[in-house]
Amino acid sequence: MKLDVVTKIGAVVRSMDATEVVLPGSLGEMGILPGHKALIAGLGVGPMIVRSGTDEAWFALAGGFVEVLGEDIRVLTETCERADQIDVERAQAKLQESTARLDTVPPTEPELYNLVRESIRKAQTRIAVGGRKHG
């Protein structure tokens, strides 16, 4: 299968070979193997794992959707970072900051609450994926 990932800063992954792709679907983790039916699925915040033979590459994804058609997997997402590009320390700082902020959000602002929750999830994903540098 061929994997492509586009974000608003351009194509991050171009025609990467894969035998299995695991994605953070909005309904939960989903794996895509060759011969998958045609699919358009929403994505949440979480890790994407690309396996090719015995190789494994981890990415942190945030939102968007995936389109599967034949042997092509096309992901459109807000951000996509490869494990070795992630600054884990910064993600940890961000996680602390957002966690602290969550308590200060008044209950009258559910939208802000959700935004902060999302940034916590993003930071957690980045920490989890960033820890996989050599995995």
Add this chain to the structure above:
Amino acid sequence: MATLKQIRRRLTSVRNTQKITRAMKLVAAAKLRRAQDNMTRARPYARRIRQVIWDVSERTGRESHQLLEVREEKKALMIVITSDRGMCGAFNSNINRRAERYLRGGEGDHEEISLALIGRKGRDYFRRRPYAIDKEYMEVLSDPSFGIVSQIGREIIARYIDGGLDAVYIVYNEFKSAISQKVVVERLLPIVPEREPDAEIDTRLEGIEFAYEPSRTAILDSVLPLYVNVRLYFAVLESLAAEMGARMTAMESATKNAGELLSRLTLQYNKARQAMITTEMLEIVSGAEALK
């Protein structure tokens, strides 16, 4: 006739001005490249979103989502994108005049229309005129990130969804080339699904039923707001590129004018100097003659 000292002072001042205009031209050129770069990089992203919206809405119909549904355009919002700074020729006045014409001429047949202004020049213009200004977004253009633009987009979408708005238009300068801009008025909401004009027709799509997870509506729910933000983001980038192009042209001609002025002043200076020398010589000679 101006004295030598006066001319010399003018020469220095014109020379300094020319230095500034030349520097501004170079800065504008660099910023233009950056804006174009951002646009090029975001283009595939915008294209994929447009394609998916087209695919999904073709299968579900336009009534399926609030952001696609066309209703009577009673309350409209007009987003006007100008620049924060001047020195870019007719860039801002073209935009402001176009927007005002729309407001005055009742082109859209709205009962009520208000303004959202991005850029200081538009704000300065419309504040002095009797139109309803709904929101002013400054500090967007100095560092236009997708994040900041999305915030504006989110606000507008929220208001559209709870019925505070029936239509949203956007007026901005489209970047044609470094030397030409075109003022355009586009509708941002409701969204009109468009087919990618240059998309290669994927023959595999014929007769294929996609599975949608969790559902078509859920996909539209997440993709449509994204599309609004992307379009807004592109409009800001286009406008920025157009502004830099306009500034480049304006500064180029200012630099040229300064050059012409310099050569005229230099000529004048030399003439004055020679006239002075001639007068002095005459005085000496006639003085010497008188002593004989």
